[in-house]
Structure formats: structure tokens, C-alpha cells
Amino acid sequence: MAVWFLVPLAYLLGSLSSAVIVSRLFHLPDPREQGSKNPGATNVLRLGGKKAAAITLLGDAGKGLVPVLLAKAFDADAISMALVGLAAFFGHLYPVFFQFKGGKGVATALGVLLGFAWAAGLAALATWIIVAFVSRISSLAALVASVLTPFYVWFLTGSEQLTGAAGVMALFLIWRHRGNIERLLQGQEARIGRKA
Template identity: 35%
Template sequence: MTILLLIIAYLLGSIPSGLWIGQIFFKVNLRDYGSGNTGTTNTFRILGKKAGIIVFLLDFFKGTLATLLPIWFGVTELSPLIFGMLAVIGHTFPIFAQFKGGKAVATSAGMLFGFIPIYCLLLIAVFAGTLYLTSMISYSSVVAAVTAIVSVLILPQLGILLPKDWVLTVVVLVVASIVIVRHRENTQRIRQKRENLIPWGLNITNQKPHVK
């Protein structure tokens, strides 16, 4: 049962929500437009708000569902976070999309929501606050990932919010690192002051993206 659920968790993560919604309902291959990414941000940009929200929710809750699978089926040999992490890996390297997936932000958040919701909400607050200041989803994602790394190393030692759980620490370090690495091109554009913005917030870094 444990091995079967691990496989299911990976397959859940591998569902390329943005790619399939674009192809089925809009006759658009997201890989041919915008950043070429199949995740939430490019879906918003290319397919619109409604499609973007749907893709975000699907990507978020496939992480949550994968994390809850072992709890629902009474599997105790491994931490639920291992199953959630496999969903994140599946989202990043999906078998259903030639192993070319998204940047793991929504699915990672969903995984944490399934295991320790208050921690997820803390990171969402960091993301939202940074997004308002910078108008950049990419920058906000990286800041939230760095916050996750710092907090998972410090808070358990202080007895605040997070338990001392080495699996939690390792999983958060892994998925946060995936998020940071997957945003390396965005980080380069941010340094060049040409990262894409959303029409909300203060843009305090004065990005001037190239308009096609």
C-alpha cells in the first residue's frame, strides 16, 4: 500500500493542469507563449484570470491531496510530507508532460497546507506582502522560499509554531530549494530590472519589463 500511494502521489503531482486546460479549453499550448511555463503565473498571463485561478487551485490541492493520502489510508511507515514532496517533484518533472513542469510554488504550498496549515498561511502572508511591495510573483515566490528555509531551521529550536521534526526540515529545504532554482531565470531578469509584473502593488524595485 505504501509504495502504491507513493506512486499515486507522484502521478497526482504530474497532472499538468495549465498545459491540459490550455490545450483542451483554449486550444493553446502554454509552452508556446509568454515564459513557456505551464504553471499558474503564465496561465494567468496567457489564458486569463479565471483559468489562472483554476490552475492555481488544482496545483495547490494536488499537493494537499498527496499529503493527506497516507493519513486517509492509515499508512504510518512514512511521514505524509514524503508523499507531498513526491507530488512537488511530479509537478516539477511530470511524466505526463515530458518531465517539463512548473516551478513548484502552488504545489509546495498545498503540501504544507495539508500537513501544517498555520505554517502555510504564514508563508502565504509573506508571499502576499512581498507581492504588494514588488508586483512580482517570481520575487515573492523566492522570498517565501527563503523564509521557509530560515524558519524551518530556527522556529523548531525556539519551540515556536513548528515541531522538531527532521523530515519536515529536510522536505522544506528540498522543496524550497526547488522553487529557488526553478526561478533562476526570473532572478536574472530582476537583477536586470526587466522582470514581468502584475498590475497590482508598488513595484518598489522599479522593474521595467520588455513589452512585446
């Protein structure tokens, strides 16, 4: 029964936009209207610097991690954890508190993965860091990590349900980055740390 309480709770938690909240607290421009117009940590970095971006990143990851950990605390099975994780992820993408216009979901997906299995989340994070360090392009790092994540989850958990949830998140992450993919192909994608 706990899962049916945790799924809507996870969605509502996911609907809290860390980027918008942090930007208001730091008196920064609305990330939905400035820079890349994406309410995520990378855009907050461009608009307001490292401190605001770090808080945004932790907030977005935390709202993916906490619901899954709660599900684990209630001894939820794999399908229940998958549903809770996806609810938090889709809350970020389509937040009820912000006219269903959310971010791309990278940090929230990372939080969900860390909840599924720490090793899978760390593998995805390591992939992002390596690609970002080499390319200095956040979107490319996110895309590579997204493609590899379902394989990490399958290898480390053996769970079809959790792997399926990771696959769904990967597909939506790729879809949400379609504009970035076009710019990457044109050689016009912004690099990490470049001011808006």
C-alpha cells in the same frame, strides 16, 4: 505499507499539468510555448485571465495537498508524509505525462505545506501575498516565501523530516527560478497581470 502505494500515486497526480489541461479546456495558447513558457498559474494569468489562472492555481495546489492528506488518513509518520509530499512536488517539476518538463512548483509546494501543517502553509501564502502586493513580481514573492518556509515548518511542527522536505522544495524552487533571479537583478522581471 500505504506509503509505498501513495508515493507513486502522489508522483502521478503531481504529473498532471493543471496549466496545460486548463489552457486546453479554455482554448488558450499552450503555456509551455507562449508567454514565459512556464506551465504555471502566473503564465496562465497572462495568457488567459483570472478565471483560468485561479483554476490552475487550485489544481496545482490540490495535487500537492491531497496526497499528503491521504497519507495522514493512513496515519503515516512524518518521514512518510515527507516522501509523499516530495513525490507530488517532483511530479509537477518532472511530469511523466509531459516529457518530464513541468512548472516551477510554487503552488504544488504550497499544497504540500498545507498538508504538512495548515499554519505553515498559510504563513508561506501570507508571505507570498505581502511580497507580491508590494513588488507586483510573482517570482520575487515565490523566492522570499521559499527561503522562509523551512523556518515556518520547523517552528510550527518541530519535525526534522517535514522541515527537511520543505528545505528540499525551497532549494528546487530557487533553482527553477534562476532565470527569474537573473532578470530580477537586471530589473527586467515581468510584473503580475502584464499581458503576454
